Structures are given as C-alpha cells and as structure tokens.
Amino acid sequence: MYRELMMDPYDRYELMVNGTTMKTPLVLSSMAGIVDAEYVKPRSDAVGMACIGGYSIDETTMAASRALAEAGREEFLYDNAIAALSDEVAKMAETGVICALNLRGSSPSSYRAVADAIGPSVVYEIDAHCRQEPMIAAGCGEYLLKNPDQLYLTIAALKDAGVTVSVKIRAGVAEDDKALARGIWQAGADILHVDLMDFGHTKLRQIRNSCPLLIIANNSINTFGIAKDMLAHGADMISLARQAGPENLRSIAESLARYADETGWYNAPKQLCRGGDIRSLTFCCMPVKQCPLLPTLEHLDISRNEFMSLKLDLVKKTPLAAGENTCFGSLAWCCKSSTPCMFRNMALKQEGLSLHDYMRYKHRLADKLMERVFDADGYYATE
Missing domain, CATH: 3.20.20.70 (Aldolase class I)
Structure with a gap:
C-alpha cells in the first residue's frame, strides 16, 4: 500500500x-x-x-x-x-x-x-x-x-x-x-x-x-x-x-x-473566518480588524494584547518567528497553506521552509494555543 x-x-x-x-x-x-x-x-x-x-x-x-x-x-x-x-x-x-x-x-x-x-x-x-x-x-x-x-x-x-x-x-x-x-x-x-x-x-x-x-x-x-x-x-x-x-x-x-x-497536517482546521474550529487560531492574523477572531477571543476571555503576546512568545526560536516582510512581520500571523499568499511564500523560501514543513510548525503552534485555551485552571468554550 x-x-x-x-x-x-x-x-x-x-x-x-x-x-x-x-x-x-x-x-x-x-x-x-x-x-x-x-x-x-x-x-x-x-x-x-x-x-x-x-x-x-x-x-x-x-x-x-x-x-x-x-x-x-x-x-x-x-x-x-x-x-x-x-x-x-x-x-x-x-x-x-x-x-x-x-x-x-x-x-x-x-x-x-x-x-x-x-x-x-x-x-x-x-x-x-x-x-x-x-x-x-x-x-x-x-x-x-x-x-x-x-x-x-x-x-x-x-x-x-x-x-x-x-x-x-x-x-x-x-x-x-x-x-x-x-x-x-x-x-x-x-x-x-x-x-x-x-x-x-x-x-x-x-x-x-x-x-x-x-x-x-x-x-x-x-x-x-x-x-x-x-x-x-x-x-x-x-x-x-x-x-x-x-x-x-x-x-x-x-x-x-x-x-x-x-x-503536512492531515487534520488541519479550516481558517476561523471560514468556519474553522478553535485550532484555527494558529492561522489568524493580528486582531486589528472586524472579523470572527474578535468575538472568539472575547468568548475565550483572552484580550487582544494577550493573544498577540501569546502567539509571538510561542513561536520564539522556531521558523515561524521569521517573516519580517509578511503582512504583520512574522509567519506566526500567516494563513493556511491552501490560501495563496505571495508574501508568506517568499518568507518561507527565504527560510528554506516548504509549505509542508510550515504546516507542521503551525500544527505545533495550534497544540500550544489549545493548551492555553484549556488550561489547568479551567476551560473556555466557543460555539
């Protein structure tokens, strides 16, 4: 097989x-x-x-x-x-x-x-x-x-x-x-x-x-x-x-x-703005515009500033920290590989990363974000 x-x-x-x-x-x-x-x-x-x-x-x-x-x-x-x-x-x-x-x-x-x-x-x-x-x-x-x-x-x-x-x-x-x-x-x-x-x-x-x-x-x-x-x-x-x-x-x-x-990620979620589940926070850009991310963060009791700090902290010392020429200066904020993006792909090329490897790193970021959402002190839930 x-x-x-x-x-x-x-x-x-x-x-x-x-x-x-x-x-x-x-x-x-x-x-x-x-x-x-x-x-x-x-x-x-x-x-x-x-x-x-x-x-x-x-x-x-x-x-x-x-x-x-x-x-x-x-x-x-x-x-x-x-x-x-x-x-x-x-x-x-x-x-x-x-x-x-x-x-x-x-x-x-x-x-x-x-x-x-x-x-x-x-x-x-x-x-x-x-x-x-x-x-x-x-x-x-x-x-x-x-x-x-x-x-x-x-x-x-x-x-x-x-x-x-x-x-x-x-x-x-x-x-x-x-x-x-x-x-x-x-x-x-x-x-x-x-x-x-x-x-x-x-x-x-x-x-x-x-x-x-x-x-x-x-x-x-x-x-x-x-x-x-x-x-x-x-x-x-x-x-x-x-x-x-x-x-x-x-x-x-x-x-x-x-x-x-x-x-690179067999069960990657759809992006949040396209009906994705909570794991799709890994693909979300900075919370600077009206989109499904803002009410989701509110449900999760995570402030915008906390979300930005959290994501940047979680990608430190990983290839996702790179990408200064992307929309928000880091691959942490970049979208799913199935979405065409010239700036993301240029950053990946500069880092020597394939889309396959990019998605594996996004998977690991999603796991860490899930640990924050479902932390040891309680749970948070969205629709």
Missing part, C-alpha cells in the same frame, strides 16, 4: 493512542455481535485502532444482551466476561491494531473489575451510545447520557485503574452536548468517540471547541471526501462501522496518507 512506501506513521500523523503510534487515523467502530478480533484481522492493514464489542460485562447487562439476542439482534454471549475478553485481547495483539474494548456495564465497579483483570494494554471504551431499551434499563448506553454523573463516576473508576479511557456517545441525546464533552474531559477521559447522527460537522466543531480530548468522529463517514471534511472540523480520527469493508478502508487510508504527505 502507498502508506507503506512513504513516511513513517508518526511523522505523518503525529498521533498516538495509549502510548502507541496510530498508523492511520481510521478506526473500526464497535457493532455488537459483529466486531471482534476475527472481524478485525482482514482489515488490520487499513486501520489504526479497532473498538471491538460491545461487550456486556456483568450479570445485569448480560441479561440485557440475552434478551436482545432472543429478539433477533446480534450479541456477544458468554458466561465469563473476563475470560472472553482476555481471549479477544490476546487475538488482537496479533493484528498490530490498537485494541479498544467497547464495554457495557451496570456500575462503575463492573468496568473497574475488567480493567484490573486485563490491565493497561488496551483502551477501555464506555458505551454511552446504545439505545436499545434493555441496555438503557440496565444502566448503560444512553442512560449514561441522561445521567452524566454516573458516566463521570465510571470514567473516574477506570482512570483510577491507570488505563486509557474512551467514551462513545450519541449526539443530540444529552441535554447539552458541549457541557457533556467538558464533563467527560474533566472527569479524566482521554478520547471522545462521537456518533454525530444527522448533525454533521457543525456539532463536531462545537464539541471540538468544548474540550481538548482526542475526538473520533462517527456516522456515515464512508469516503475520503467526508473523512477530510470531518478532520477539518475538529476530528483527530474517524470511525467506520457498516461501511467498513476492507477495500473501502484501504482506499480511504491510502487517500489520507497521500493527503498527509502532501500537506
């Missing part, structure tokens, strides 16, 4: 999950009764992570699984959850794909028992997504979106076990998805896996602007064009379920690899 012939995966995506480099931002999403290690194997060359399951992990949720199976739905049924999951984890280790266990439990202690038994080699994904009534009645799936305090306790129980935590949610179920995303982050989760339903990238951008978590976008993302759009609006990864045929996955993975190698 193309991605095996070019750049090292970390150099290409700069994306790690659970201490392991993601070879591609493509993820297999869980489908109960379907997605297990055997399902992953023929797709393993085209995905970076697989969320296997969903798996019911205690007596209450297993009873719900049996009821669903009797009603004709596919479910994973077993008598010993720890033994069954341990077997799947061992099989997944042979695939070279990061393993995430999508779990459905009726209490935080059920999740903690699995984490204590299996350990930190896998990602633990809390299923706050299932909308089947027996699972909701069992206290998991969408129940957790309507009772977020229980979700936060479950996240805390898993984090106390020293493991990486993902939460899969369904957009539009909770009272406020932005508040939910912030709560999931503040409870200690590492990844937010979002089924966007019919809300599309508008909802994704809202969630991206509400938390600094790694975000997996899900729902009807079955082409490179759709994947690229989601990545440009805040996703770090995208997941596929029903459309996850091996050939389709390979096609998207190869297109993503080419795009990353060409641009």
Whole structure:
C-alpha cells in the first residue's frame, strides 16, 4: 500500500493512542455481535485502532444482551466476561491494531473489575451510545447520557485503574452536548468517540471547541471526501462501522496518507473566518480588524494584547518567528497553506521552509494555543 512506501506513521500523523503510534487515523467502530478480533484481522492493514464489542460485562447487562439476542439482534454471549475478553485481547495483539474494548456495564465497579483483570494494554471504551431499551434499563448506553454523573463516576473508576479511557456517545441525546464533552474531559477521559447522527460537522466543531480530548468522529463517514471534511472540523480520527469493508478502508487510508504527505497536517482546521474550529487560531492574523477572531477571543476571555503576546512568545526560536516582510512581520500571523499568499511564500523560501514543513510548525503552534485555551485552571468554550 502507498502508506507503506512513504513516511513513517508518526511523522505523518503525529498521533498516538495509549502510548502507541496510530498508523492511520481510521478506526473500526464497535457493532455488537459483529466486531471482534476475527472481524478485525482482514482489515488490520487499513486501520489504526479497532473498538471491538460491545461487550456486556456483568450479570445485569448480560441479561440485557440475552434478551436482545432472543429478539433477533446480534450479541456477544458468554458466561465469563473476563475470560472472553482476555481471549479477544490476546487475538488482537496479533493484528498490530490498537485494541479498544467497547464495554457495557451496570456500575462503575463492573468496568473497574475488567480493567484490573486485563490491565493497561488496551483502551477501555464506555458505551454511552446504545439505545436499545434493555441496555438503557440496565444502566448503560444512553442512560449514561441522561445521567452524566454516573458516566463521570465510571470514567473516574477506570482512570483510577491507570488505563486509557474512551467514551462513545450519541449526539443530540444529552441535554447539552458541549457541557457533556467538558464533563467527560474533566472527569479524566482521554478520547471522545462521537456518533454525530444527522448533525454533521457543525456539532463536531462545537464539541471540538468544548474540550481538548482526542475526538473520533462517527456516522456515515464512508469516503475520503467526508473523512477530510470531518478532520477539518475538529476530528483527530474517524470511525467506520457498516461501511467498513476492507477495500473501502484501504482506499480511504491510502487517500489520507497521500493527503498527509502532501500537506503536512492531515487534520488541519479550516481558517476561523471560514468556519474553522478553535485550532484555527494558529492561522489568524493580528486582531486589528472586524472579523470572527474578535468575538472568539472575547468568548475565550483572552484580550487582544494577550493573544498577540501569546502567539509571538510561542513561536520564539522556531521558523515561524521569521517573516519580517509578511503582512504583520512574522509567519506566526500567516494563513493556511491552501490560501495563496505571495508574501508568506517568499518568507518561507527565504527560510528554506516548504509549505509542508510550515504546516507542521503551525500544527505545533495550534497544540500550544489549545493548551492555553484549556488550561489547568479551567476551560473556555466557543460555539
């Protein structure tokens, strides 16, 4: 495949999950009764992570699984959850794909028992997504979106076990998805896996602007064009379920690899003035004119002077500090590489920088700006 012939995966995506480099931002999403290690194997060359399951992990949720199976739905049924999951984890280790266990439990202690038994080699994904009534009645799936305090306790129980935590949610179920995303982050989760339903990238951008978590976008993302759009609006990864045929996955993975190698930043946001998420502050010029930057800074409680000082301070001793002949005297204020600009390109030539490398530096600047926005003392959120 193309991605095996070019750049090292970390150099290409700069994306790690659970201490392991993601070879591609493509993820297999869980489908109960379907997605297990055997399902992953023929797709393993085209995905970076697989969320296997969903798996019911205690007596209450297993009873719900049996009821669903009797009603004709596919479910994973077993008598010993720890033994069954341990077997799947061992099989997944042979695939070279990061393993995430999508779990459905009726209490935080059920999740903690699995984490204590299996350990930190896998990602633990809390299923706050299932909308089947027996699972909701069992206290998991969408129940957790309507009772977020229980979700936060479950996240805390898993984090106390020293493991990486993902939460899969369904957009539009909770009272406020932005508040939910912030709560999931503040409870200690590492990844937010979002089924966007019919809300599309508008909802994704809202969630991206509400938390600094790694975000997996899900729902009807079955082409490179759709994947690229989601990545440009805040996703770090995208997941596929029903459309996850091996050939389709390979096609998207190869297109993503080419795009990353060409641009230098595979999920670069759109510019703020074109609907970009909060990461796009990296492309903003000085706040000297009426544009979307001014109300954004106001929402973030960052003054104009602070923003100017912050950006210039963050690019010190980097090539972005150069560019005295650009519009504002530094590449810190220059726009996205896809926007034509003679002055920016002249400055890059003088510094011996390609557009690809320029975007990599802009990516690092965006990460530092995100650290300021979501600082240790609290959070800030925009629409």
